[in-house]
Amino acid sequence: MNGVVAPVIAAEAAPAGEILRSRRSVSVVMVTYFTGEALTESLACVLSDPLVDEFVIVDNGSAPAEAAHLRDLAERDARVTVVSGHGNVGFARAANLGARTARGELIVFLNPDAFLQPGCIAALAREIEGRPIPCIVGGRVLNPDRTEQRGARRGEITPLSALMSMSGLAKSVPALGRYEVHWEGERLPDRAAPAPTISGACFCMRREDFDYVGGFDEDYFLHVEDVDLCWRVRQMGGEVLFHPQAEVIHIGGTSQTSPLKVEFHKGVGLARYFRKRAETGGQKLGAWLLAPLVVAAAVARPLVRRLQRGR
Numbered sequence: 001m002n003g004v005v006a007p008v009i010a011a012e013a014a015p016a017g018e019i020l021r022s023r024r025s026v027s028v029v030m031v032t033y034f035t036g037e038a039l040t041e042s043l044a045c046v047l048s049d050p051l052v053d054e055f056v057i058v059d060n061g062s063a064p065a066e067a068a069h070l071r072d073l074a075e076r077d078a079r080v081t082v083v084s085g086h087g088n089v090g091f092a093r094a095a096n097l098g099a100r101t102a103r104g105e106l107i108v109f110l111n112p113d114a115f116l117q118p119g120c121i122a123a124l125a126r127e128i129e130g131r132p133i134p135c136i137v138g139g140r141v142l143n144p145d146r147t148e149q150r151g152a153r154r155g156e157i158t159p160l161s162a163l164m165s166m167s168g169l170a171k172s173v174p175a176l177g178r179y180e181v182h183w184e185g186e187r188l189p190d191r192a193a194p195a196p197t198i199s200g201a202c203f204c205m206r207r208e209d210f211d212y213v214g215g216f217d218e219d220y221f222l223h224v225e226d227v228d229l230c231w232r233v234r235q236m237g238g239e240v241l242f243h244p245q246a247e248v249i250h251i252g253g254t255s256q257t258s259p260l261k262v263e264f265h266k267g268v269g270l271a272r273y274f275r276k277r278a279e280t281g282g283q284k285l286g287a288w289l290l291a292p293l294v295v296a297a298a299v300a301r302p303l304v305r306r307l308q309r310g311r
Helices: 016-020 038-047 064-076 091-101 120-128 159-167 174-179 207-213 225-235 259-277 281-309
Strands: 026-033 054-061 080-083 106-110 114-116 135-142 202-206 239-250
Touching: 026 038, 026 091, 026 120, 038 054, 038 064, 038 114, 054 064, 054 091, 064 080, 080 091, 091 225, 106 120, 106 207, 120 135, 120 202, 120 239, 135 225, 159 174, 159 281, 202 207, 202 239, 207 225, 225 239, 225 259, 259 281
Parallel strands: 026 054, 026 106, 054 080, 135 239
Antiparallel strands: 106 202, 114 239, 135 202
């Protein structure tokens, strides 16, 4: 495919007998919106995984050729269900719609520009068994060159940590290192390990976990809904885990949506998250006052990148 780096197969699949013995059924839920050429490869990776019993694709909007391909796929493969016709209702609402449609006992949420690597679903499914409810197990999200992608595992996201991390002060000033949000530069754990926040690009929940927390908060339109979900799981006494062996290659930036629009929604979502987390009157006032700055900073990022490329 032009412009898309095909997945590099590296992770070892677990022995089939170990996985298939008394396992739970698995549904993969994917939300699409004018994804572009990465979608075909992502679909193929899902359907080639022997543990995928059901594949629910919620189409928030696609080019005619993509929409036709999804319909054809559903006709050819009984595992595939395409939910469409509802328009672009945002990621959180579409993901909840996919979860309600799915019949599997385990739900794996996957981005449409992410390529499952062999053994990823098996590792997620094994790890979540026996864990307290609620629980999220997130995969290791990789760039096409197999370096760990920013955002795959993150620390506690607060107004202060976001400011320190986004400004670069958390990395450049040793005393502020504890405020660094992004952990991709940290030593890779040998096994699944707690992390305050994992990436929404690929993660697994049992159906009872998802129902227990009430699914995604649909007041988020695009971005930060995964951060919010992780926070609510922890607030309810559950576990959020990062799994180093559950690998997925994430292309990113393939959607035909305007980068400015994406960053705007990201800023709005982050501002809402800070307001939602605020407990005291002072925190709530600070979150409201900070909101315009958060949105402006998010929108400014693609503009700054565009200016830098033009130099």
